[in-house]
Amino acid sequence: xxxxxxxxxxxxxxxGAIVSLNCTYSxxxxxxxxxYRQYSRKGPELxxxxxxxxxxxxxxxxxxxxxxxxxISLFIRDSQPSDSATYLCAMTGAGxxxxxxxxxxxxxxxx
Amino acid sequence: xxxxxxxxxxxIKEKRETATLKCYPIPRHDTVYWYQQGPGQDPQFLISFYExxxxxxxxxxxxxxxxxxxxxxxxxxxxxxxxxxxxLYFCASSLATTNTYQETQYFGPGTRLxxx
Numbered sequence: 560x561x562x563x564x565x566x567x568x569x570x571x572x573x574x575g576a577i578v579s580l581n582c583t584y585s586x587x588x589x590x591x592x593x594x595y596r597q598y599s600r601k602g603p604e605l606x607x608x609x610x611x612x613x614x615x616x617x618x619x620x621x622x623x624x625x626x627x628x629x630x631i632s633l634f635i636r637d638s639q640p641s642d643s644a645t646y647l648c649a650m651t652g653a654g655x656x657x658x659x660x661x662x663x664x665x666x667x668x669x670x
Numbered sequence: 671x672x673x674x675x676x677x678x679x680x681x682i683k684e685k686r687e688t689a690t691l692k693c694y695p696i697p698r699h700d701t702v703y704w705y706q707q708g709p710g711q712d713p714q715f716l717i718s719f720y721e722x723x724x725x726x727x728x729x730x731x732x733x734x735x736x737x738x739x740x741x742x743x744x745x746x747x748x749x750x751x752x753x754x755x756x757x758l759y760f761c762a763s764s765l766a767t768t769n770t771y772q773e774t775q776y777f778g779p780g781t782r783l784x785x786x
Contacts, residue, residue, distance in 0.1 A: 595777070602674075602760055602777035603713065647712060656703065656726035657715035658775060 562586045565648055565661025574670050578635040582648035582661045585629065589650040589659070592624050594633045597645045597663065606646075607633065638668045672697055674763050674778030682784045683751050691746040691781045695763030701725065702744040703762040703775060704736060713760055719744060720766060751785045758782050 565582045572578055580594075591610045595603035607622040609615045609631075615622045623632040631650075635642055645663040675694040683689050695702050701720045705713035706729075715728035719738035730736075733751075738744045742763075748755060759782075762775040 593774075600758075600780075600782070602779045605774060605776060608774055656701070656718040656720070657728050658703075658705075658713075659715070660712035662712045 561662075562589075563648065563650060563659050563661040566664055567662050569665040569667060571667045571669060572638055574638060574640060574668055576638050576668070578638050578642070578666060578668075580633040580635075580646050580648075580664050580666070582631050582650075583629055584631075584650060584659075586650075586652070586659075587629070588652035588655075589629075590653050591651050592622070592631050593649045593658070594620075594622055595647045595649055595660075596642075597647060599644075603647055603649075638666075640668045640670050643667045674761055674776055676759075676761050676778040676781050678781060679779065680782050680784075682786065684786050685751060685753060687751050687785075689748045689751060689783060691748070691759055691761075691783070693744045693746070693761030693763075693778060695742050695744070695761075696765075696776055699763035699765045699776075700742060701764045701766055702738055702742065703764075704730075704744070704746050705760040705762065705777075707758040707760060707780070709757070716746070748783075753785050756783055756785045 594607040597603045612626045619636045621634040647663040648661040649658040703718040704716040707713040716730040718726045722738045736746045758780045760780045762777045
């Protein structure tokens with residue numbers, strides 16, 4: 560079993576919909592959680608970074624962390640066709656330099 | 671804002687050849703990370719350097735080596751290339767913080783390596 564599980568999708572939604580992306584993890588040492596967006600043939604782009612349970616909002620994006628359940632989520636409000644990409648969750652523990660990624664969820668927002 | 675620069679962007683090699691990938695971190699960033707992403711896969715951590723010293727090591731084959739230079743750029747050297755080495759190689763950089771162990775990593779555009 561991978562340390563980080565993420566449904567690869569693909570996920571297809573109409574423009575304007577609320578998108579919910581999720582990851583679960585098994586390693587209790589993970590303390591820092593990130594969401595990256597990756598367009599085809601491009602490098603991952605950091606979207607959100609959190610280190611505590613609760614919600615963090617940035618524009619149309621909300622990251623949610625529930626450490627007790629080892630579950631993280633990314634919500635995208637008013638989704639746009641430009642949001643079409645693969646979304647990767649990533650996490651790491653204190654004192655670690657390496658990120659452990661989920662497999663990524665491919666999202667398509669249909670105009 | 672300046673981003674992570676990687677070169678070359680594309681590289682074609684034959685089996686058993688050698689390849690060198692270069693990474694130039696964001697200015698003032700002192701930590702560099704290398705990741706390998708196979709087709710349809712998530713990025714896998716290879717190795718990282720902080721202040722020119724190896725800081726962490728992941729699933730990097732013995733055929734690969736890397737180093738960070740005095741100007742903080744890094745090179746990933748890959749020898750005896752195999753077909754399975756064909757992948758996207760990403761470099762990321764960060765600035766070490768003093769109050770937490772976690773530094774936000776910013777990724778470059780990647781080098782696409784094809785081994786024939």
